[in-house]
Amino acid sequence: LGPGSGANFRYYPRGTKVIAVEPNPMMLNRMHAQARKHGVEIDLRHADAEGMEVETASARLVVSTLVLCSVRDPERVLAEVMRVLMPGGRFAFLEHVAAPKGSTRRKFQERIHRPWRWLGEGCDLTRDTARTLESAGFASLELERFESAVSWAPWAPHIAGFAIR
DSSP states (O other), rough: OOOTGGGGGGGGGTTTEEEEOHHHHHHHHHHHHHHHHHHHHEEEEOOOOOGGGOOOOOOEEEEEEEETTTTHHHHHHHHHHHHHHHEEEEEEEEEEEOOOSSHHHHHHHHHHHHHHHHHHHTTTTTTTTTHHHHHHHHHHEEEEEEEOOSSSSSTTTEEEEEEEE
């Protein structure tokens, strides 16, 4: 989901088939180059995450890296993830998230919110993606919080984990 430039393809076994749901045409050349380099087969769906154009209950795994911050409706995206996952299927995610309310970093995130969204193609630094995932209806959710290597940055708070349908 939102493979962008294909940066994650290096982690997939050669021969992996990826249904790539990517709405940004500026990413496609690099994505295809990374797929060739790492032996990944792409079935491109030029669609938004809110309407994946993927068959219901057809995916064993959905991977999303730094996507839920920039979609218009993260709840709808997670409903789509649930729809396309097979029973017992996994959703792997890595997202930057809002800093704790009242913290200096959160105040900074709120201050730069509007220009950041414009510069970052809709990226919302103040989303509570962990809570959105917790309310999405997954059978189980494993979530880890951590800071990125650039700990001073407004995007430093992150979550990563797996959800099971």
